[in-house]
Amino acid sequence: MNQSLGELGRFAEPSLYILVSLSGGPKHGYAIMTDVEEISGSPMGPGTLYGALARLERRGLIEALEPEDRRRPYRLTALGATTVRAQLDSLKGFIRTGLARLDGKAP
Amino acid sequence: MSRLIRLYPRPWRDRYEEEFLALLEERPPTMGDLLDTVRGALDAHLNPQGQAEPTPWTHRIPGLLALIAGAMWSVAFIAFVFWHDKAWELAGLIPVSMLLMFLSLPGDYMAAHGRQIAIALGVVGLCIVVANLPYSPSIAIAGVAGYLIALGGLLTLAAIRAEIGPSGRWTLLVLAVLLPAAIGFPVAFGLGNISEDETWLLGVLLPYGFAWVLVGLRLAIRGSATLVDPPLNPIEPEVRAA
Numbered sequence: 001m002n003q004s005l006g007e008l009g010r011f012a013e014p015s016l017y018i019l020v021s022l023s024g025g026p027k028h029g030y031a032i033m034t035d036v037e038e039i040s041g042s043p044m045g046p047g048t049l050y051g052a053l054a055r056l057e058r059r060g061l062i063e064a065l066e067p068e069d070r071r072r073p074y075r076l077t078a079l080g081a082t083t084v085r086a087q088l089d090s091l092k093g094f095i096r097t098g099l100a101r102l103d104g105k106a107p
Numbered sequence: 108m109s110r111l112i113r114l115y116p117r118p119w120r121d122r123y124e125e126e127f128l129a130l131l132e133e134r135p136p137t138m139g140d141l142l143d144t145v146r147g148a149l150d151a152h153l154n155p156q157g158q159a160e161p162t163p164w165t166h167r168i169p170g171l172l173a174l175i176a177g178a179m180w181s182v183a184f185i186a187f188v189f190w191h192d193k194a195w196e197l198a199g200l201i202p203v204s205m206l207l208m209f210l211s212l213p214g215d216y217m218a219a220h221g222r223q224i225a226i227a228l229g230v231v232g233l234c235i236v237v238a239n240l241p242y243s244p245s246i247a248i249a250g251v252a253g254y255l256i257a258l259g260g261l262l263t264l265a266a267i268r269a270e271i272g273p274s275g276r277w278t279l280l281v282l283a284v285l286l287p288a289a290i291g292f293p294v295a296f297g298l299g300n301i302s303e304d305e306t307w308l309l310g311v312l313l314p315y316g317f318a319w320v321l322v323g324l325r326l327a328i329r330g331s332a333t334l335v336d337p338p339l340n341p342i343e344p345e346v347r348a349a
Contacts, residue, residue, distance in 0.1 A: 028129075029126055029129070029130040030130045030134060033134070043139070045139060045142075045146075045147070046130055046143060046147070047140075047148065047150070048143055048146075048147065049130075050127055053123075054119070054122075054123070054151075070125050070128070071130070072125075
C-alpha cells in the first residue's frame, strides 16, 4: 500500500525530494535542505520545506524524532518507504519510455 | 526573519517554530527564503494541518453562520440610524442574528450546539419580551449587556475546551467584546449628523457585527470547525531518538 503524492499539489515534487533524502537515514531540516539541493540542483526554501514536512507527517509518510538541541530529525516510516519506492518505480518507467522514444526504439 | 514566523498560525508555531528558527540560524536567509517563508505562512493559514482530504462542506457551516449573523446585525443597526422609517421593520434581524451567532460558536457540532440552541432560544425569547415592552434605553442596554455576558461565558467555555490558557482566554474575551467598542466609538463620533444615542449604538454595536463578519470569513475560508485549531502533528510520546 502506498499514497499518491500528486494530491499534494505544488508540494508534490518537494515532498518526493524529501522522501528520497530521508531514504538515506533520519535528518533534520537543515540537513534535508542541503541534501535536496545536492540531489535536485536547486535550493528548497524553508517555507516550502516545512509545508511539505507537515503534509508528509500528517499522512504518516515520515515521523518526527526527539529533538537534538533545537533541531528535530525526521525519519521515513514504512508507508513512506513504500510510497517513495512506488513513485521512483513509476518515474523509472516514464524515463525508460521517454529515452526509448528519443532513440526511435518505441512508438 | 524570526518576525516573519509570527505570520504562521499558532498551532503551526507551537509545533515547528523552534526547529524552523534553528534551521534559519544555520543558513543566512536569502531574499528568496523570505518570500518562501511568507508564502509558506499563507499556505499554513489556508491549509491548516496540511489536510489532504478536501474540507467537508459541513466544516464551513459555523463560518457561514457567523458571516450571515454579522451582516444581519450590521444591516439592522445601520438601518436604525440612517433609515428611521425602516428601522423597526428590520429590528427582527437582531434576535435572528443573535441566534446565528450562538449557533456559530466554536464547538463539536451538534452535541455542543444543542446546548447553544437552548441558550439561544432563551435569548430570542428575552428579545421578544423586550421588543414588546415600551421602549426604554435602559432595558435595551440591559438586554445587550446580558447577551454579551452570556457570549463571554460561552467563549470562555469554548476556550477551556480548546485548552487555551487563562491569559489567552482573557485576550479572546477582550477581542470579542471590548475591542469592537474601542474601535467603534471614535469612528461613530467622527460620522457627525447623528444623535448621541445613535452614536452609542453605532460605536458599540456596528463594529461588533463587523467583527462577526471577519470571524465568519476566517472560519469559512479555512473550513475550520473551531476558532482555535487543534495541535498540529503532535509528537507521540513513544517516539524516541533513532
